[in-house]
Structures are given as structure tokens and as C-alpha cells.
Amino acid sequence: MDTQHDIALTRALAEIPGPLPFSGVIHVAIPHTSRFTVVGNHLAQHAELSLTAIGIGVHIQSLPAGSKVGIKALAARFAEGETTIAAALRELETHGYLHRTRERLANGRMITRTVFCNRPGALLRGGTVVPVGVAPGPAPGPVVTSVVPASAPAPPPAPEPTPVPEEAHPPARLPSRSAPKPPRRPLPQPRELTPELHRAASALLADLRRHAPELVLSEDDVEELVPGAAAWLERGAHPDAVRHALTAELPQPPKYPAKIVRHRLTALLPPPLPGAQELAPVRRTPVTPFQTCxxxxxxxxxxxxGHCRDCRAQYGEAA
Structure with a gap:
């Protein structure tokens, strides 16, 4: 077999037109008819990419769309470790060949969208995107897309990928809409809603729109929320502190102002002020000091x- 290979190589060299170079590589170029990938010299001869990054870039470009090209998948395929592969992928990202983003699907599931561009420069100039083909399966996997200049012919179709069984992509389970919601926490209530406390709480709530124009409460809303604001005031919270807790960092635009105020009055309620007994220093039991006999x-x-127990007994006997 080696002899036949050498004879075939000698025949191929003889068919190359022109004199052969005395040093360096000699190319024996046989046209591909199937299973080939067109790779630009801007990637294969990139001046700033490492050899590992160039090799991984060529490998990713040769794969059909939907193939796994994550760090663990590449580490399982090649001898390089995960650290080396991760560094090579970052190189490809830096030079625009690889793009990885996190996206949320309609069912709430998070996926990593991986896009490989075979000519980043043509992408910026508005080149024509030619899809390479998508692997079947209910759950979308990483996507590999090629970009070629508008004037270039479309590349040959990639070989059909191996179908993935449906069991490998179980459908995501969404929470049932019929599940009962947890009961809403009750609005805080003061121990005694005196007329003075009621009046102060009402004025505080009605005045919120002066500090946050979005919090426009109706009279019914104010009357309903008065016990919650009164509970804050009864616990010693200053009106400015209550106002800041109810108006700071509001969502824009707030769709339901009364619900926002109710939630904050309930969820941010401060504890009661401690009394004098709670703040009194803790009494410590006196400790008998050490003496030297x-x-x-x-x-x-x-x-x-004085004397220790043994010496006291001894002196007592002597006496």
C-alpha cells in the first residue's frame, strides 16, 4: 500500500505545471466533490488567532447547524482541555467569528444562542446570509450560520445531520395555570386607630402624588390604605421615612398605584420600637476573683x- 501511494504521489507531482519549489510545501490539490467546506484564508491564515482557535473555527464552520459547539462538547471531541478550548473560543469572539448570547424562549427556558460568521467583514458590509441547515428536534439548539458576500455563489448544501430522537429533548414543563396562588398578606393594622392617627395617615397617603406624580390615589384607595400607614406611624416611623419607602424606585409606568402602595406598606413594615427593658444592659453574674494564698x-x-482551704485547715489544727 505504501508503494502504491508513493507511485500515485509521484504521478501527481509530475502533473503539476511549472517547476516545483526547492523548499516549502508543495500542494497536490484534487477537487472535492462531496463532504467539503469552503474556508477563507482570512481565517486559515489569521495573523492574530492561535493555531487552536483557527482549528476550532474551521471545525465549527464544517459542522451542520444545530451541532453542539460548547466547551464540554469540544473537549469531549478533541485532546485539548476545557481551559485551552475556552480561550480559543474567546479569541474567535474577539475577532467577530463567534457570537454567544443568552436568550429566553416563550416557555421561560434559557438557551445559549451560538452564531458562527464565516466572514465577519462581509457581515458588517451587509452580505447575504445563506442558511446552512438546521438539525431537527423540538427544542432549538445552538445555531451555526454562514455569511457570504452578496456577489458570491451559494455554497453547496451540507450533508443531512443525523436525526435526534425526540426523547433527547423532553418538552419543558410549564407551571399549571390552575394552581392556586398563595393568599395575599393582610394589610398591617395599628393596635388602636385613633382619630389623630387616622388623620395623619390619610394626609400622608393623599400627599404622595406631590412627591411622586405617578402615585395618584383615589379617596377609596386612601381610606382602604389608612390602617397600613397608621401602623407605620404607630411604630415610630417618621412621615418622611414612610414617604420615601412608598415613592423610591417606582416601576415606570406604575400600572396600579394603589397595589404598589399596599404591597410596600405590607412588605416593608418596620418592627416596633424596642422598649426600655429591651434596651437595658444585660446584667452579668459577679465572678469571684482569684487570690494568692x-x-x-x-x-x-x-x-x-487570705489562705486557701488546705492552709486554713492546717492553721486551724495547729491553733
């Missing part, structure tokens, strides 16, 4: 200097 220099606990 005057007879044997042993340490012992006693409120006053």
Missing part, C-alpha cells in the same frame, strides 16, 4: 485575700 502561693477564689 499567703501560706503556699496557691491560687484560689475568694472575695478577700
Amino acid at each position: 499567703e501560706g503556699c502561693d496557691r491560687a484560689f477564689r475568694s472575695p478577700a485575700p
Whole structure:
């Protein structure tokens, strides 16, 4: 087999027109009729890309649309580790060949959209996009798209990818719309809604539109929300603090002002102010200090200097 290969190579070299170079590579170019990919020299001979990035770029360009081209998928295919492959993918992103974005589908599922552009310069000049083909399957996977200049002919169709069984892409389970919603938290209530407290809470709520024009409350809304604002005031919250909590960082535009005020009165309710007993310092149990025995220099606990227990017994016997 080696002899036949050498003979075929010698015959092919003899058919190359012109003198052969004395050094460097000699190309034996045989036209492809199937399973080939057109790769531009701007990628194959890129002056700033590493050899790993060029190889991965050529490999991704040769794959059909829908193929997995993530870091783990490429690491399982090639001997390079995940760190090397990740760095190469970042190089391709830097030079415009690869684009990876996170998108949310209509069912709420997050996917990574991967786009490979075979000519980033032509894309900026408005080249014609030629789809390479999409792998079948209910769940959309990464997309590989080629871009060619408007004047260039369309590339040959890519081979049909292997069908993916439907079991590999189970449909996403959406939460049932019939599931009961959690009960809404009740509006805070003061311990005693006095006339003065009612009047102060009503004035605070009616005055919100002066500080946030979006919070226009009707009279019925104010009357309904008075207990919540009164609970804040009863707990010692300053009216300016209550006003800031109800008007800061409002959604734009607020569709339901009364619901926003009700939610903040309920969810941001501060705790009651602690009383004098809670703020009093904690009493500590007095600790008997250590003393040094005057007879044997042993340490012992006693409120006053003197002798330890053994020395007291000894001196007592001697006496």
C-alpha cells in the first residue's frame, strides 16, 4: 500500500505545471466533490488567532447547524482541555467569528444562542446570509450560520445531520395555570386607630402624588390604605421615612398605584420600637476573683485575700 501511494504521489507531482519549489510545501490539490467546506484564508491564515482557535473555527464552520459547539462538547471531541478550548473560543469572539448570547424562549427556558460568521467583514458590509441547515428536534439548539458576500455563489448544501430522537429533548414543563396562588398578606393594622392617627395617615397617603406624580390615589384607595400607614406611624416611623419607602424606585409606568402602595406598606413594615427593658444592659453574674494564698502561693477564689482551704485547715489544727 505504501508503494502504491508513493507511485500515485509521484504521478501527481509530475502533473503539476511549472517547476516545483526547492523548499516549502508543495500542494497536490484534487477537487472535492462531496463532504467539503469552503474556508477563507482570512481565517486559515489569521495573523492574530492561535493555531487552536483557527482549528476550532474551521471545525465549527464544517459542522451542520444545530451541532453542539460548547466547551464540554469540544473537549469531549478533541485532546485539548476545557481551559485551552475556552480561550480559543474567546479569541474567535474577539475577532467577530463567534457570537454567544443568552436568550429566553416563550416557555421561560434559557438557551445559549451560538452564531458562527464565516466572514465577519462581509457581515458588517451587509452580505447575504445563506442558511446552512438546521438539525431537527423540538427544542432549538445552538445555531451555526454562514455569511457570504452578496456577489458570491451559494455554497453547496451540507450533508443531512443525523436525526435526534425526540426523547433527547423532553418538552419543558410549564407551571399549571390552575394552581392556586398563595393568599395575599393582610394589610398591617395599628393596635388602636385613633382619630389623630387616622388623620395623619390619610394626609400622608393623599400627599404622595406631590412627591411622586405617578402615585395618584383615589379617596377609596386612601381610606382602604389608612390602617397600613397608621401602623407605620404607630411604630415610630417618621412621615418622611414612610414617604420615601412608598415613592423610591417606582416601576415606570406604575400600572396600579394603589397595589404598589399596599404591597410596600405590607412588605416593608418596620418592627416596633424596642422598649426600655429591651434596651437595658444585660446584667452579668459577679465572678469571684482569684487570690494568692499567703501560706503556699496557691491560687484560689475568694472575695478577700487570705489562705486557701488546705492552709486554713492546717492553721486551724495547729491553733
